[in-house]
Every structure is written in C-alpha cells, then in structure tokens.
Amino acid sequence: MSYTIHEVAQKMGISTYSIRYYHDHGMLPFVQRDENNNRVFNDVDLEWLNIIVCLRATGMPVERIQHYLDLVQEGDSTVPERYEMMQAQQERTLSEISDLQNHLSTINFKVDHYAEIMKNHEPDSFVPSNLRDTTADQTA
C-alpha cells in the first residue's frame, strides 16, 4: 500500500507540515517520490512515523530521535544504546504521567469548587465584582 502525505497525516493525527518537517530533517529515510516529485509513503514509512510520533509525544527532542533512528539502521550492535534510550524514555514518561495526575487533581479541585459556588447561586444571580467578598477568593 502507498499513501499521499494527506492520507498519512490523517492516519497519524498530525499535520502535513510536521510530516514534511520530519522528512526534511532526515527522519523518514525511505520515503519515495512519484513522477511529479510528490512524496509517496508506504507501510514501513508509517511504522517509522509511528515511532517518531511516539517519541516526540513523550518529549524526546528531534535530534535524539534522529540519533535513535540512525542506531536502528546501524543494526544489532547498537541494541544496548537503544535499550538505554528507551529505558530513559520510559522513566521520563512515567514521571510525566505522574506530574500530570498531580496537576489533574488540582484542576479537579477547582472544577468541584466552582460547581459548589454555582450550586449555591440561583442561575443568573452572580454578584458583581464590586460587591463580592474578596477575602476568600485568593486561591481563585
């Protein structure tokens, strides 16, 4: 199967701009061109792109991804380094998930807090700011 850049963009949930960016920066080394110089993607390209998207989404810089993809192309002798990279990425991602969960509970608290305020007001009865009690609202 072969795909246009738009099909790939839709499939992967990223923009055509990003795909061109990755390609132009050497991260999609197997992409072909058709007779009009348009990019033509196949399933292997999609797999590579999948890796790129995964690593970018978990915060790996483009330069590191380039290095990782180079290692993949160099073969099994680079497995130990790739192993270390993926382990680092694993830890990084776990800690980012945990950070996000902490932030989420802060946000949950605010949602509940605002819901509570709204429950105690009749609809359309919010007091104007010049009349409100300012002492209790420091935590927003």
Add this chain to the structure above:
Amino acid sequence: MSYTIHEVAQKMGISTYSIRYYHDHGMLPFVQRDENNNRVFNDVDLEWLNIIVCLRATGMPVERIQHYLDLVQEGDSTVPERYEMMQAQQERTLSEISDLQNHLSTINFKVDHYAEIMKNHEPDSFVPSNLRDTTADQTA
C-alpha cells in the same frame, strides 16, 4: 513571608527566566519591587504561580491563562466561565494522560524487545550491521 526570584524558582521547580517571562506578560499582577527594583514575591504570588505552572504543564496557552487570571480578578460573576475552562482542561489532561499511557506501552514493548535481544547475546558479541538479518528489524 517574602522571597527572591531564585527562591521562588527553586520552590516551584522552574527557571528564573520563566518567572520573569510570566511576570513581564502580566500573569503575576501582585509582585512587588524592593528599593533596588528587584522582584519581591509573597505567598499569594506563589499561589498564582502555582496555578500558572499547573495550567501550563497541562497545555494551556499563556494567552488563555492570562484570560483565566483576569476572570479570577473580576470576581464571582465569572465563575461559570472559569468552570467551563477548568472542565475543558480536565478533559484535555485526562486525554493527554491516556495518550501518554498508550505511548508508554509502545516504549515498554521496545525495552522488553531489546532486553530479549541482549539476553540472547553474550556480552560484547553483537553482530556488525553488515552481517545482521535485516528482514526482521523493520519495527526497530
């Protein structure tokens, strides 16, 4: 209690650059200056910064955060809009956590895969790339 910009940076785990950036962009409206024009932060400023860090870390653009902070200062009449903003942020964060968890399982798979390869090799016995079996390595 009052704090220097460095103390705040350390407390919040962000750079002094970021703090100045937020201040310069009107997101820390209460920060004072001392007689030498240095920024002086108090506990209320820390609370505001905490909100900023939380919303930024969960992907809210600076402009939206500015708007949110404006709403907070306007008082209770803006509670419904703030409620909607925090609900949106809640959903966004939940879906980002879920995305990260999916990406994490891809990474876990690679870590396990590489560990498996390394287990089946004596140390320092990785084959040079020109001798390896290239057919099985498409998924990196």
Add this chain to the structure above:
DNA sequence: GGGTTGCCTTCAAGTAGGTCGAAGGGGGTA
C-alpha cells in the same frame, strides 16, 4: 485550448514559550 481548481512542491518567514548573553547597577565584604 484556455481557465479554474486543487494538490503538490520549495523556501523563507512567523510563532510560542521560553532561554540566554550582554551591559550595567547596587550592595556587601576585604
């Protein structure tokens, strides 16, 4: 066959959110 639409191309410029360096000032200590 000429015009329009539409998708593609490249290259350059713009953007967000910081990050950093230069230049300079104030204050404390030796």
Add this chain to the structure above:
DNA sequence: TACCCCCTTCGACCTACTTGAAGGCAACCC
C-alpha cells in the same frame, strides 16, 4: 577601592513546528 554576587532590562537565539508566497502539474469544464 576592588571584587563578587545577584539583580535588572533588552534583544537575540532556540525548538518544533506553522504558515505564506510563488509556482508546477494534472484534471476537469466550457
């Protein structure tokens, strides 16, 4: 007085896109 350290502002730089301008090629319409 010299030195050090931390602060300031302002402007340049950075990453990872994002967008715009200018133009090519093909397909359809009349």
